Amino acid sequence: MGSRSRRLTDRQWALIAPLLPSNEGRRGHPFGDDRRVVDGMIYRFRTSTPWRDIPREEFGPWQTIWKRHRRYASDGTWDRVLQALLAQADAAGLIDWDVSVDATIARAHQHATNTTRAPTRTQGALSNYKNLPFDEIEPAGHGIGRSRGGLTTKIHHAVDGHGLPLAIVVTGGQRNDGAMLEQVLDDIRVPRVGGGRPRTRPDAVLADKAYGSGVNRRMLRARGIRAVIPEKSNEIAARKCKGHKGGRPPSFDAGAYKDRNVVERSFALVKQWRGIATRYDKLAITYRAGAVLHAVLTWATLLGDMP
Template identity: 45%
Template sequence: MICHGQDSIAGLIIDLVAGRGELTDAAWGRIEPLLPQVDGRGRPWRDHRQVVNGVLGRLRTRAPWRDLPERYGPWQTVYERFARWEADGTWAKLLEHVQVRDDAAGRVEWTVAVDSTVNRAHQHAAGACTRGTWTGTNRKIRSTRRRARHSVALGAGCDHQGPSRRRLPLSIVLTPGSVNEATAFADVLKGVRTPRAGTGRPRTTPDRVLGDKAYSSRAIRHLLRRRGIAATIPERRDQVANRRRRGRRGGRPPVFDTEIYRDRNVVERCFARLKQSRAIATRFDKLANRYRAGVVLASLILWLREAAR
């Protein structure tokens, strides 16, 4: 068989990895009751599991939508279902449901490590229409200077879970690649919101936040102190020198536990697991909302895999 062009090669790759990254029976059993059901009006929907596996296959191999294998059905159906469930919040609801169940079972420790990673955008991510869906996160990413359009920063708050010491994302925030990660800290912290399994307000306050020196600022420390959240963030050298230069007026150094800080680098493992999906490691989506939906779906798979351990 002769393949012509990069798109054909990508389609061949996704055929060769049939079954990799697709939903297991246990994972499908957890999310199937939460998916939209047929109401008896109009044409029946194509099998949800087939479509979701098609979306996962595209995330795993970064193949263009048009090159999805026939076993997933028409590529238009897969893409439209993916876009529709991004717009109505279905993907986010699935992730929230899994987090709620794990929190109710006591599997979430609420020690949150915060960091960000910059993912380059492929040339096919350019050229999105500026009308209609160009609002919210899409406009925020687009409105920065030209160089920032070539990358997107993925900020995440990850929670420790299980004896394997892997971390799973609790909050996902997209920013332009040129924006300082500390400016998105408040949005990442705001995204930590897990409803209760029964009655009561959602859990929005971690017990502790771990961050590197990029998050060592007076505003961030004040925000955490005001909300009663312990902080394990090292000081930058210039901050230490400035405090010592001022003597007594410089105040006491912030409390810092080196043993607890050793767990902060586990957030890098979270990013590494997310980037196993090639469509996450490199941005191919034209709209930031579509890219974020892919990150949410990849996070959902990580939570489902951890729950099956």
């Protein structure tokens, strides 16, 4: 296989391979050449080539790559791999728990939208899997909604203080960013290497004005999380109109807020994969799995560079 086609480094694969499902106790034809198949998945999302056009001579039959990706997407394999890598990173002190949250839009290609979709008001969100049947995992409307840009999907990201992904939630493009904050935070789950309850609570949440509702501020306060979110201008005006009855303004650390740009940079990196920047997948689970796979490689790269 040529170096241009090889997507996984030896160090990355050494971290990922032990975390993938084994053939033990599995019926049917055993998995073969896992690295080649995963390379094919990465190639597909990196280039946005149709599954049928994945080079057979380099990655093997496209059907094998698609079926494995579909299996890993529906059974939560990539989520478990990501959590295992996050556990290693947290044990090494590599996670900065001042978390930034934001969302980005991805235009849905016509090949992704020729499916039956539920009305916009019923469209759900897709985050971590909880061993549910497929029809309960795949959200109504397949995570595609109509926004100003047409039919779109929205990726909600929570990243650590270095801009490295901790949580990925997919919704229709019309979904309000602020309304998704609680679900995005609920998606953060970092197991402890030595055992014990996984860490789910950041030290602080950095977000823009779209997340500054009273509901979100109360939710963060109840969880003991410091909110670094500016007030909206209309909220400031309404508070001032009430005089002393309007209460004090919420605390805001302008210096810490300058670090929120890490989440914007994380979107710039994930959208270098053309299959993420534009959605070609009909199913939300397979599209989100591509974004989670990108997160897996990001953390595997960081851990692989450690001495």
